[in-house]
Amino acid sequence: MTEQSATHRNPSRDGVVAAARAIAEILPPTPLLPVEIGGVTVHVKAENLQPIGAFKIRGGWWRLVNLSEQERAAGVVAVSSGNHAQGVAWAARRLGIAATIVMPHDAPQVKLDNTRALGAEVVPYQRPGEDRDEVAAGLIAENGGTLVHAFGDPWVIEGQGSAGIEIAAQLGREPSRIVACCGGGGLSAGLALACPASAIHLVEPEGWDMVGQAISQGRLVSVADPAPATICDALQPNVTKRINLDLLRGRAEPGVTVSDDEVRDAQRWAFANMRLVIEPGGAAALAAALAGKVPLDEGSVIMVTGGNADPAAFAATIAGEACATRV
Template identity: 65%
Template sequence: MPRGLVVTETTNMRTPTREGVLRAAAKVADILPQTPLLRAEIGGAPVWVKAESLQPIGAFKIRGAWHRLTDLSDEERAQGVVGVSSGNHAQGVAWAAQRLGIAATIVMPSDAPSVKLERTRAMGAEIVLYDRYEQDRDEIAEALVTERGATLVHAYADPWVIEGQGSCAIEIMAQLGAEPTRIITPCGGGGLAAGLALACPSAEIVPVEPEGWDDVCRSLEIGSIQRVDSDAPPTTCDALQTPATRPINFAILKERCPFGLRVSEAEVAEAQRFAFAHLRLVVEPGGAAALAAALSGKVALDGRTAIMVTGGNVDPAKFAEVL
């Protein structure tokens, strides 16, 4: 699709709220311990790193999935759920579905990291593979939803998912003892960034995308939703390869994000090495994007800047190559 084309919602949805974020945070706190908020120094400035890579599924996506699936009615649970994901949301949905006794089907790209495919299958989810360069994952998911009467659990364009992802910022405020001045976050479709904005109404939210997959950056710059170009370059940040944000996300982002940032593959790899050497964290490329922006000096840092490290599901051999 050409640049400038506005993507519309396929279903009517309620608006995500801060009250919803607080409710999601309470639900998450009932089943999961808080992930650590680790202090680090970058260029002499103290920063706080939220280690969501240490979640049971290795990513923050567990939050939105749990909030969404626990709010399903008995009838909806009986019909099952369908998700679309390159792997982290897939594992979040599969994890929640397994614990709630709900059938889960996940539409995943055929080139998703094998570790993500294997772990999603291990939690009992059915996987439907597609070619991310030739097929539309949303069309496939919608067909499955229609055929099975299932509930779509979108990876980012879902009010419950947005609220659930924002729950990590409620933890940050409790751990920091105050609202952060800014939160730097990896950004794919904008579900996490939107949730963080709802959770911390006074904080500056800075979304970070890999070069060439900068639809949110361009959307903020132009003022309307933009799609990734059809000739977008390859990226190791598979978790951030979303074609475009959606109106439900952009309505929040355009009000709360003054700008977005882009990072290179080399900057992402350097961030992975920094996290391993200084924080003792194994971080996947997409999960390191915000840290990459901070390390490369692209955003102001201070004693109340929080940096989201969102995932650690990386192929061991590829991670060894980065190190």
């Protein structure tokens, strides 16, 4: 177990490969499903079928198994709208580590309930209004513990990248391109390390393209104030981290954005064509592919990253009804 501080460690491809080995010991590979889009057969990586319903289980597990015994005893703190929360909580319960998760007060109820059911303590914060990182820092200052950042932690980045190692093994080669839903950039950065020969396409919600803008401008960019509304609750970090930007500059293709309507179309398409339940944030990459916003060839893989959909909102989407509330 390493005791290096997350601020003094750079993620590496060797770390991604090690994470993939560790994750393969406890979880089976998620399916790589062939689908036809625009006359081209591509593959969809169904991370919504993970035990917690999202890819975040990868980074949560790899981070927590790398804690020292002293760090495990002190517990962990994370900030999340719900999927990272469940990934950390799942790993913490399995490893016997206390977990406290700072979550937005308006997170989907299914994510709040699932996180608590996994044994984590949930501390709500107001969104907008409060800085979740400040809330987490206050908890650590008061009670101790290790911060497990949702996307800016080197071990978390490596853990998320394990999906790329898995994809290459399933295909028998690295994909030509990977289209990935993007919030803070942890998954995209991990995939860039895992598959150095693959083009990485970032897909973010309209008005929340903080990673795409940061790559274009070469600096960290914060979301507008007031922040725009989006149904993609899982893709709403206010700003990425320098570690993510450094890994993605020169590797990621120009980012694209998708609208709420395009995301809903993707949810309906996945349900009708793949029998998959996908939450809005988990459908962003598929939305871009279906809308023709990213190039596709037969070596392309589209990441479907989460399936923790609010039941009522998902039912309304499948029925073709717009839902004005954040889901």
